[in-house]
Amino acid sequence: MSWLDNDPELSKPMPPYVPSTEPVVIKIDNLVKRFVLRHTRSMKEAFVWLLKGRKGDLSEKFNALDGVSLDIHEGERVALLGLNGSGKSTLLKLISGVMHGDQGEILARGRIAGLIEVGAGFHPDLTGRDNVYLNGAILGMTKSEIDENFDSIVEFSEIEQFIDTEVKFYSSGMYLRLAFAVAVHTDPEIFLVDEILAVGDEPFQKKCIKKIKELSQRGKTLIVVSHDLDMVKRLCERGVVLENGKIVEDGDIRDAVSHLRPDG
């Protein structure tokens, strides 16, 4: 089947899930995120709407996250699963602070590094090198820490040749490589990974998964969003399934996977 089966580490079955008793690092309470399906983006329309006495709604709204409550404990490896549009990326964005919720609350402690979809916080007009510095600084590294880790970051990403090229010319895999390399070198305590592994080639995926395993063995907390159910089954012990912005399953990864794959 896939390389996952040949890897001695990854082919071992995940031990049964036991709810963690470690301290909570992410506490999500009744979180609601409302999006506007905006029809207008000009002042003219907004002005007309105001003149008309604000009749009718300027725009339709819907809840991408609809009352999500979730506690994540230190050292847990959690897979966030669900169909397209179920709210997984939105939840990660709220946890990383990129967006704010409309109701409810998120509390977190520990350094968070997030790889949110492809292109985790790079500036397209800067070179790979400059982006390593910018991204590293954003994730809380000091100049000397980045200087020290720079070679190792580039080596991990395996794109030495392109490090002085502007990242807008990178392929999505190269983007991922560099973003992943920076993120793991910031030594995050909570690591959020959204989907992105899908664009890496097989050798790099292997390398990432090995690195993720290593982080988790050092007690780091991991939240992975992926549609690759076979992969998350080997990587995470806990699965959370979202459906239309609500949690419909939270527990052993095998239960979560079979929720999404009732026939298999």
Add this chain to the structure above:
Amino acid sequence: MTTEIANRDFRRPGRGRGLLDVPKHTFLLRLLVDKELQVRYRGSILGILWSYVKPGVQFIVFYLALGVFLDLNKGLENYAVYLFSGIVLINYFGEAFGNGARCFVGNGDLIKKIYLPRELFSVSTIGVGLIHFAPQLLVLLIADFVVGWHPNLMQLACAVVGMCILTAFAYGLGLIFGVANVFFRDSENLVDLLVMVLTWVSPIMYAWERVADKAPEWLLHLYLANPITVSVELFHYAFWYPTLEYEWHVPPHLLSMWTPLAVVIALVTVVVGDLLFRKFEGNFAQEL
């Protein structure tokens, strides 16, 4: 394997502390300023040297066209210096305000994917503005020394105050328009218009007495309540007046009343901008 994480406090992700975040992130701020300059001068041979060439040429053109050919020196002695001390300010204001208004949209790629205290973007535009202001100030000082300049300490202090007022005002307006621009892209077009209007409703091209001669008192008061007018007059007082042979008067109550008022207006702008920013920052990522 419990680490010391249990002893740490919970934070709400993505909630910055506004300007209080700046001192903690000086390295990141420097990178953002560098980034801005790099993107601006990408593929240019002279690069940042352009910011010396432009004001230099601008000054020579003013001196020849307005001072010598149009003979405006008759009305206002050292007219080119007069004009230039206002122009450098409005250039700085236009740049800081304009880039401030564009900064959130322009940094959309970063804002959408990763959290950093976003007010740093606004602060970095002030940094870029100051970097471009420095060469203009240099040209102004050279012109000053050529025509003979004898400022006293008070006048130099006025220049610093004028600069601070304008910085705060540009920062505040940049924040307000920057936030608005995320939701309505019209806002950045409004900025250029506003800068143009503000250039003409402050005594940059002409002397304030012209307004005093023509306008009723209430209009003059309104005119002097404009923080840009105040900064420009403070700059005239510092960089032009000490080159004159004759007595000149700053607008009445400039130092005792209009300057403090301008400080208040500029600070209020910053506070309003900051409040708007905090209220809407959480929606930036989804709107960009």
